Amino acid sequence: MINLNDDIMLAMNMRNFSYAKYSNYTVGAVLKTKNGKRYTGCNIENAGIQSICAERVAFCKAISEGEKFFESIVIVGGPKDKEPEKCLPCGYCRQFINEFVDKDFKIYTVYEDKIEEYSLEELLPYSFKI
Numbered sequence: 001m002i003n004l005n006d007d008i009m010l011a012m013n014m015r016n017f018s019y020a021k022y023s024n025y026t027v028g029a030v031l032k033t034k035n036g037k038r039y040t041g042c043n044i045e046n047a048g049i050q051s052i053c054a055e056r057v058a059f060c061k062a063i064s065e066g067e068k069f070f071e072s073i074v075i076v077g078g079p080k081d082k083e084p085e086k087c088l089p090c091g092y093c094r095q096f097i098n099e100f101v102d103k104d105f106k107i108y109t110v111y112e113d114k115i116e117e118y119s120l121e122e123l124l125p126y127s128f129k130i
């Protein structure tokens, strides 16, 4: 498996920037492009409209900077100030990500000394675009 240490440290640190006053659940994400650039994200909640997940923040930052080719995303999340737990993209994010990635895109969640790897096809089996 490729070395994800830098991405994991960055994603963990991004949890500190989460704006999660309603759920108290903080998530950090690090999206890596195929040319090796990294874009970070954290969840940003809102009382009035749908909150924005860390994954979509990272994708929007990258896409708005002109990025088109994505390799992987590392997601670390859990209750505020607690150790990370298994945290995978929500259904809305899975559909969103599906628009922008190829079949080889990897999704990692990190918790309890584990790094689990998923493909989007595994997480979105019925509407995966080919």
Ligand code: ZN
Binding pocket: 053, 054, 055, 089, 090, 091, 092, 093, 094
């Ligand atoms: Zn989401």
